[in-house]
Amino acid sequence: MLGHRIRRKSLLDKVTTPEAAASLIKDGMIIGMSGFTRAGDAKAVPIAMVEKAKSDPFKITLITGASLGHDIDRMLTEAGILARRMPFQVDRTLRAAINRGEVMFIDQHLSETVEHLRSHQLGPLDYAVVEAAAITEDGGIVPSTSIGNSASFAILAKKIIVEINLSQPLALEGVHDVYIPTKRPTRVPIPVVACDSRVGFPYVPIDPDKIAAIVVTNEKDSFSTVEAPDAETQAIAAHLIHFFEREVAIGRLDLSLQPLQAGIGTIANSVLAGLADGPFRDLRMYSEVLQDSTFDLFDAGKLSFASASSITLSAACSDRVFNQFHKYKDRLVLRPQEISNHPEVIRRLGVIGINTALEVDIYGNINSTHVNGTHMMNGIGGSGDFARNAYLSIFVTKSLAKGGRISSVVPMVPHVDHTEHDVDVIVTENGLADLRELAPRERAGLIVTHCAHPDYREALLDYFQRAMARGGNTPHLLGEAFSWHMRQQATGTMK
Amino acid sequence: MLGHRIRRKSLLDKVTTPEAAASLIKDGMIIGMSGFTRAGDAKAVPIAMVEKAKSDPFKITLITGASLGHDIDRMLTEAGILARRMPFQVDRTLRAAINRGEVMFIDQHLSETVEHLRSHQLGPLDYAVVEAAAITEDGGIVPSTSIGNSASFAILAKKIIVEINLSQPLALEGVHDVYIPTKRPTRVPIPVVACDSRVGFPYVPIDPDKIAAIVVTNEKDSFSTVEAPDAETQAIAAHLIHFFEREVAIGRLDLSLQPLQAGIGTIANSVLAGLADGPFRDLRMYSEVLQDSTFDLFDAGKLSFASASSITLSAACSDRVFNQFHKYKDRLVLRPQEISNHPEVIRRLGVIGINTALEVDIYGNINSTHVNGTHMMNGIGGSGDFARNAYLSIFVTKSLAKGGRISSVVPMVPHVDHTEHDVDVIVTENGLADLRELAPRERAGLIVTHCAHPDYREALLDYFQRAMARGGNTPHLLGEAFSWHMRQQATGTMK
Incomplete structure (x- = not known):
């Protein structure tokens, strides 16, 4: 059985226990996982x-692709193992440690981390610890349900620990396309010119002598925690479908739209699933993660191809997809996150990026990460890679949070992840603001009247009008700009 | 004489007066200039x-490459002609009209404007009005000292008005490399793989029938207003040279560094000129504008090649360069700003970007544009194109402004043009903060102690320490974050 998974026979000697493998990890090391x-x-x-x-x-310093499952970030935090962590996380316990200043968290654009490693501005990596579905005859590592940064971790690390996961279907072999940008100063263009371009290896090419240990596991990925669409996410999807239909009607797009990216999480997933209800066809995805919605669109006959760096599904969808993976495999490719999120490719393809905002301000600046401007939620992730380089950069959010006590449209965001230059369209359940080619004062009018919840609209307009009296390209009242956040902190509500 | 400049004879019939050409421009038109x-x-x-x-x-809506000379933005503003203006300007009168809300200013990443035109999200352009050194036998337009957006303006506009400027040396012909990205969905990689790559035409290929009028002029470009280095800009340059020397010593860079970009203005220009004093050799530039410093580096034997979208020189330097242009011509290329500033190429080449900040905050977020967060100075220009995609993104600023009444390091910037993710190094005359791979709390310590002026350091540390007591990944006190700006507005000083 193991011979099918570890096809380079000499490596069978490297199979060991997790404990023996973990004993290789020493204090002060930099680990890519x-x-x-x-x-x-x-x-x-x-x-x-x-x-x-x-x-x-x-x-240790722990670098990953993005977020981990299985409460691993929680356990590593509780064990006091994490000195530094990058480039993304979603764990409640780790987040609290970050916000207490106990773990140094370096929040990075997801396309950039391995650039820093490759140019020796970060690292060197002592160990790469990577899950694999198999190891080839040549010692190539066949990743499982994600590539993330694993390919470059394995290529750049001094040594590699491989976890062969028997629960990951061997049918995954062939879905990966491992292309690593060549070294500067002789770097050549990344040859990806379409969602379905295959330009690399179906495995991670490494020197098999770097494999220090192999551990065999048999545990499934953690299932996604994405929630089902609700009335508000359905309304957001409906506004977006109407917008796309109008773009088609005036000839800017055809019914296949442009390659789609949808951020991680419930709202973006719901919006994407909602596209099944529109008149669109031959849709393509060039995204970072494929969620349930991707396979809903495949099954609805709406999607012709999907490229990403990972597949993260609910339990039900996971069974459906992996029990009949042959149905989808030739319409899927998984890439290193450096390529799925690369500015070069996103701009070339003209991706429509759909990402989630924590809050937006009246001029269209976006806070995706920091509650009250101070406390980290998850991280910027790949949203910046897509929003900056997209043909159309769309941000979605519900207009209210905490039962209406918080407005997601505020006078000024106290933390900026995406500046107004990188935000073309904002959608809430109330409506859609098409901000393209508008000046800040024009943007404000649209955002407040189309996107803000009616309960907060008058107060936002009052702020904007009083600010305009003071002048400026982006009028603000600095003494009041954060008063909504401070009121919420003091009284529990922005009202 | 004119036959040398307008080599397609049939176009000689199109020569007319500026008044006749201007009469073609009608109310409500969109003009690319x-x-x-x-x-x-x-x-x-x-x-x-x-x-x-x-x-x-x-x-009209006026779209340009970037800033204009000859007080043209002032005169157009005073004449009430500008309804909308994009993507950049530097004029005092226009700026005031923008800040009064009289001219709608759309501040854009300089690489993006023509993408919006090409995809019909902006436009269509009624007229392109472009300066040329010549028109070829085939009707190709040979630009003069800049390309900017002129190539795509001429290609995409319904009609073209050409200004043949006899004061622009014909020797400019051959310095341009006009490559326009192909249409989606069949867009191919941009083939620029080095600063000296030549991948396009030495003229703008257009249908000569689109030329509606030709006007002959004989006036030089406005000279640059860049000031000479002073003690502070020299100190900034010295810190940066020391930093680069250390990067070379530890093997991350060699003495040719990486292709250099320097933003527009006195500080970046001085810093670049300062590199002549270091041990570097075979430097290359991949920038948007070539200022006096570029030619100082050529003359010092330090620079081997320079690529940009324009050449903007002082009067003295202009005489020196254009009277002996053959000395430099084969080491220069001018490109469309879409290519000089393209994320794809900047990331591929691994550019070192050096841009100027108006102010920085303790976590390394940058305000490049808005005084007190509200009043526009010039615009984001190309700084975002470079800072986001650079191998190393460096921001420079003097630590004080207005005779010490303003600190350029503040608790929180009231407008964010570049988020901390896009800022690797900050330099003031006091020192250099190397922020790579550091968490926000670590960045704050370095920025305050290395970059802030001693007069403000204690107050910044006090803010940071009190903010840390409240927790967070980027600790802040929202009620005080802008108190420095408000104090300066009320009392004239941040002290």
């Missing part, structure tokens, strides 16, 4: 690291 | 438009 939106994360070695730390405390 | 950092701007038609407006008032 697989995992992107819960998918394809290392599952056994990090748990063994937590056990080891109980008797032998140590701290 | 040449000009990038004062260089290669249309000089006669806009003046004739101002005259025409005196008896026949009209308003």
Whole structure:
């Protein structure tokens, strides 16, 4: 059985226990670990690291693709192992430690981390710990449900620990396309010219002598926590479908639109699923994560191809997809996140990016990450890679949070992840603001009247009008700009 | 004489007066006009438009490459001609009209404007008004000292007005490389793989039948207003040279560094000139504007090649360069600003971007544009194109402004043009903060102690420490974050 998974026979000698593999990880090391939106994360070695730390405390810098599953970030945090963490996370316990200043969190555009490693501005990596579906005859690593940063981690690390996960279907082999940009100063264009371009290897090419240990696991990925569409996300989807229909009607788009990207999470997932209800056909995705909505669109006959860096599904959808993976495989490709999120490719293809905002301000600046401008939620992730380079950059949010006590449209966001230059369209359940080629004062009128909840509209307009009396390209009253956030902190509501 | 400049004889019939050409421009039109950092701007038609407006008032949307010379933006503003203006300007009168809300200013990343035109999200252009050194036998337009957006303006506009400027040396012919990205969905990689790549035409290929009028002018470009280095800009340059030397010593860079970009203005120009004093050699530039410093580096034997979208020089340097242009010509290329500033190429080449900040905050977010968060200075220009995609993104500023009454390091910037993710290094005359791979709390310590002026350091540290007590990944006190700006507005000083 293992011979089908570890096809280079000499490597069978490297199979060992998670404990033995974890014993290689020492205090002060920089570790690159697989995992992107819960998918394809290392599952056994990090748990063994937590056990080891109980008797032998140590701290590391942990770099991943993006978020991990299986509460691994929680356990690593509780064990005191994380000195530094990058480039993304979604764990409640880790987040609290970051916000207490106990873990140094470096929040990065997801396309950039391995550039920093490759140019020796970060690293060197002591170990890459990567999940694989198989190892080829040549020692190539076949990733599982994500590539993330694993390919470059394995290529750049001094040594590699591989977790062969028997629960990951071998049918995944062939879905990956591992292309790594060549070294500067002789770097050539990335040859991806369409969602379905295949330009690399179906495995990660490495020197097999770098494999220090192989651990065998048999645990599934953590399932996604995406919630079902509700009335508000359905309304957001309806506004967006109407907008796309209008763009088609005036000849800017055809019914296949442009390649679609949808951010991680419930709202973007719902919006994407909502496209099944429109007149669109031959849709393509060039995204970072494929969620349930991707396979809903495939099954609805709406989607012709999907490219991403990971597949993260609910339990039900996971069964549906992986039990009949042949139905989808030739319409899927998984890429390193550097390529799925690369500015070069996103701009070339003309991607429509749909990302979620925590809050937006009246001029269209976006806070995606920091509650009250201070406390980290998850991280900027790939939203900046897409929003900056997209043909159309769309941000979606519900207009209210916390039962109406918080307005998602505020006078000024206290943390900016995306500036107004990178935001073309904002959609809430109330409506859609098409901000293209508008000046800030024009943007404000549209955002307040189309997107803000009626309960907060009058107060926003009052702020904007009083600010305009003071002049400026982006009029503001600095003494009041954050008064809504401060009121909410003091009284529990922005009202 | 004119036959050397207008080599397609049939077009000689199109030569007319500026007044006749200006009469083609009607109320409500969208006009694309040449000009990038004062260089290669249309000089006669806009003046004739101002005259025409005196008896026949009209308003237009004016799109340029970047800033214009010859007070043209002032005159167009005073004549009430500008309804909308994009993507950049530097004029005091226009700026005031923008800040009064009289001219709608759309501040854009300079690489993006023609993407919007090409995809019909902006436009269509009624007229392109472009300066040329010549028109070829085939009707191709040979630009002058800038390309900017002129190539795509001419290609995409319904009609073209050409200003043949006899004062622009014919020797400019051959320095241009006009490559326009192909249409989606069949767009191919931009083939620029080095600063000296030549991948397009030395002229703008257009249908000569689109040329509606040709006007002959004989006026030089406005000279640059860049000031000479002073003690502070020299100190900034010295810190940066020391930093680059250290990067070379530890093997991250060699003495040719990486292709250099320097933003428009006195500080970036001085810093670049300062590199002549370091041990570097075979430097290359991949920038948007070539200022005096570029030619100082050529003359010092330090620079091997320079690529940009325009050449903007002081009077003295202009004489030196254009009287012996053959000395430099084969080491120069001018490109459309879409290509000089393209994310794809900047990231591929690994550019070192050096841009100027108006102010920085303790976490390294940058305000480049809005005084007190509200009043527009110039615009974001190309700084975002470079800062986001650079191998190293460096921001420079003097630590004080207005004779010490303003600190350029503040608790929170009231307008964000560049988020901390896009800022690797900050330099003031006091020192350099290397922020790479650091968490926000770590960045704050370095920025305050290395970059802030000693007069403000204690107050910044006090803010940071009290904010940390409230927790967060980027600790802030929302009620105080803008107190420095408000104090300066009320009392004239941040102290």
